[in-house]
Amino acid sequence: EAQVTQNPRYLITVTGKKLTVTCSQNMNHEYMSWYRQDPGLGLRQIYYSMNVEVTDKGDVPEGYKVSRKEKRNFPLILESPSPNQTSLYFCASSLWARGQGDTQYFGPGTRLTVL
Amino acid sequence: DQQVKQNSPSLSVQEGRISILNCDYTNSMFDYFLWYKKYPAEGPTFLISISSIKDKNEDGRFTVFLNKSAKHLSLHIVPSQPGDSAVYFCAVAPRGGRNAGNMLTFGGGTRLMVKP
Numbered sequence: 001e002a003q004v005t006q007n008p009r010y011l012i013t014v015t016g017k018k019l020t021v022t023c024s025q026n027m028n029h030e031y032m033s034w035y036r037q038d039p040g041l042g043l044r045q046i047y048y049s050m051n052v053e054v055t056d057k058g059d060v061p062e063g064y065k066v067s068r069k070e071k072r073n074f075p076l077i078l079e080s081p082s083p084n085q086t087s088l089y090f091c092a093s094s095l096w097a098r099g100q101g102d103t104q105y106f107g108p109g110t111r112l113t114v115l
Numbered sequence: 116d117q118q119v120k121q122n123s124p125s126l127s128v129q130e131g132r133i134s135i136l137n138c139d140y141t142n143s144m145f146d147y148f149l150w151y152k153k154y155p156a157e158g159p160t161f162l163i164s165i166s167s168i169k170d171k172n173e174d175g176r177f178t179v180f181l182n183k184s185a186k187h188l189s190l191h192i193v194p195s196q197p198g199d200s201a202v203y204f205c206a207v208a209p210r211g212g213r214n215a216g217n218m219l220t221f222g223g224g225t226r227l228m229v230k231p
Binding site for chain 2: 015048
């Protein structure tokens with residue numbers, strides 16, 4: 001089954017404790033992206049990757065890191081989480097880096113709480 | 116300031132009637148417009164889209180209208196069904212640039228409740 005998977009689905013952590021949220025897609029997609037969803041603000045793009053070893057900042061990259069060492073995986077790293085990073089996070093992938101938004105497939109989401 | 120706004124956080128509609136969800140944007144450089152649907156505990160899924168060269172696109176019960184002069188987008192669902200109850204996000208993508216098509220800006224979402 002074609003899908004985008006994220007782990008963990010739920011995470012409660014404390015300020016400053018490094019964490020990684022994994023994202024994997026099995027569709028051989030070029031493009032991958034991370035969003036955060038906050039009430040009333042919709043989804044905002046954190047980072048995106050056009051292909052392996054090619055990453056770039058989205059609208060809200062502060063406090064986050066990403067890497068794209070393999071085509072299928074795009075982990076999101078919070079080196080020193082803070083309470084304002086409490087949010088619902090979505091990973092998405094798209095077949096072509098230059099595609100339109102209708103080709104984006106989203107993972108099920110990771111709900112992160114930073115105390 | 117938000118570039119894409121959905122001014123109604125929620126909408127309640129009777130089954131069989133029309134649901135109209137609205138979205139306003141501020142930047143005339145946006146070129147491609149989409150609606151996503153999101154159920155609880157799931158990621159958003161693509162519903163329907165329209166490019167700036169059109170003013171209407173229809174797919175079954177779902178129709179998207181684009182009014183470029185007013186910078187306004189709407190989604191019509193006719194007839195509404197209880198299974199349509201979800202959060203709907205409009206999203207826009209800019210013209211040009213190597214990542215343009217994937218660089219989506221989302222509205223805040225509208226929760227639609229269709230009552231049986």
